Amino acid sequence: MSERPWSELGFVSLRTARFIALSVLVLGSASVGWADDPLPSWNDTATKQAIQAFVERTTKPGSSNFVPVLERIAVFDNDGTLWCEQPVYVQAEFIFARIHAMAPQHPEWKTQEPFAAVLKDDKSGIAAAGEKGLLELLTVTHTGMTTEAFSQTVTDWIATAKHPKTGKLYTQMVYQPMRELLRYLRANGYKTYIVSGGGIEFMRPWTEAVYGIPPEQVIGSYGQLAFEMQNGKPVLRKLTKVGLIDDHAGKPVGIQTMIGRRPVMAFGNSDGDLEMLQWTTAGKGPRFGLIVHHTDAEREWAYDRQSHIGKLDKALDAAAAQGWTVVNMKADWKQIFPKDLLSPDRNR
């Protein structure tokens, strides 16, 4: 039997996908398509049981909590929920790498902050530049070019960029239990979306290969675009003007604008996800909220209320008050990172 649910098989022809769906039906088995445990990297704790119980009661025909397939929307934060965000957001590393790559064309950066600090890998110097400095770095590395040129830059970088502590590719610093959860939900008719504070154009080039989430199901922060002709060809140029900051209150706004329906399930890990969880779980009918709590200093990182990155304070209180499920990473996850090698080029 296939290890992968049919919904991930979009890169084969529809006819073949149907044939595989048919094989699954004919050759045996439960609706999820796994021989046994769809969530093998999760320990058999209350957290795993809560997830499975919710999926079962929302997908079983005749259940009083049944949710029609078209309404099965599940939204996931990315940084700290689907992949590692420590010791610094991956997108920040991308920005620093771009500054290094662009430096030969900008000799003035050697003495000009915040660029000089980046070129010297001087973290405290970068921090000293504050929000204004970061915005300058973001503008220089993320705007002015066409969407296609930017996408190519991301694709090239992510293919080889490695985590500073583990030396693994960033695309291997994703959480295996969450990958299994994404697959499990899709196999049960849920449409999985990313709703991240990170850049929409930074995520889209690789989410399909790494998470099975296609570009049109990725919501993130974005700038405005200008449609224009360059050498007689239409292009979209990335502008500095903000379109959406998809964090905190921006998350439900992004969801409404891009999806137009309220999700049934929402997954986050920080205060930046609070409003998304509030919006999702305030809907009528069955709703599910989950917070990934980073509690494993040995295998990953342990951080919450006081953390600079991924601060989890108000949302942790809200989880207790609202009955959201909280993942205790140390106790609930048997394995954190994937054992298999992921190729970002799998689907191309």
Add this chain to the structure above:
Amino acid sequence: MSERPWSELGFVSLRTARFIALSVLVLGSASVGWADDPLPSWNDTATKQAIQAFVERTTKPGSSNFVPVLERIAVFDNDGTLWCEQPVYVQAEFIFARIHAMAPQHPEWKTQEPFAAVLKDDKSGIAAAGEKGLLELLTVTHTGMTTEAFSQTVTDWIATAKHPKTGKLYTQMVYQPMRELLRYLRANGYKTYIVSGGGIEFMRPWTEAVYGIPPEQVIGSYGQLAFEMQNGKPVLRKLTKVGLIDDHAGKPVGIQTMIGRRPVMAFGNSDGDLEMLQWTTAGKGPRFGLIVHHTDAEREWAYDRQSHIGKLDKALDAAAAQGWTVVNMKADWKQIFPKDLLSPDRNR
């Protein structure tokens, strides 16, 4: 055999949908799932042949023009492409109806323009109010309320609102050949999107029932939203500040922001669709552009270069220069409007 392709069956369980896909496979037939002609309301002209030839060469495994399922994106303008836009945009009729409905709470409107003109059904008075007046009408009827309240207003109105000339429901003033085309494309693995200058929140409540296009595949003009608590419950309130005007150059911008990939096929009918067609057809590999030319004064309307609504001038020249397919409504469409009664509540 089922008349409707499996992709429209999202409202039944995934398992049932699989079973139906299985039945289609086992009980007979071609990949499209129809006994014979998938486009029965199209005359057998060069237009129909061009559409079918393109779909066949992009979906046939082994074809040099094969497009993987995940990349099969087709975008459709709405007003004048999927439904009637004469003698006035349907959304304008909605605005006028809302002004009438809200008038009892606004006695001052009896003497205040542009409201007074609307209440007297004085079309030239409304026209005289110009763009500023229209913006005022739009603001009063489309902002200030929550997204849920607005959606309910649209749902209630569209259930009974009728076309001023034909007396039919607006949801029956959709083009039957285009409905068949939407189904045919979906049955061939294309994901169908609306990309309209109309309001995103005005379309989403009914597109699923009428076109089989779910809210998350509807792109339109939108205003910004505010996330806030009302009586302890989170809501999204519609603001007057513009998010996107999804017309002309705004269409490729909306496509890139919401979908993040370039469509393979684009369908429009006016100069407002020109940039969307340019952006789509400038992509590498096989691309298809189509313009619906309103040429049938008897069964619908005949208009193009000089029309106030749905002006088709530059895009008609571009179609000739770029080799886009042009629908001659009078010659190419056997039937214009559906014979069957559509219920907007079909999927609810």
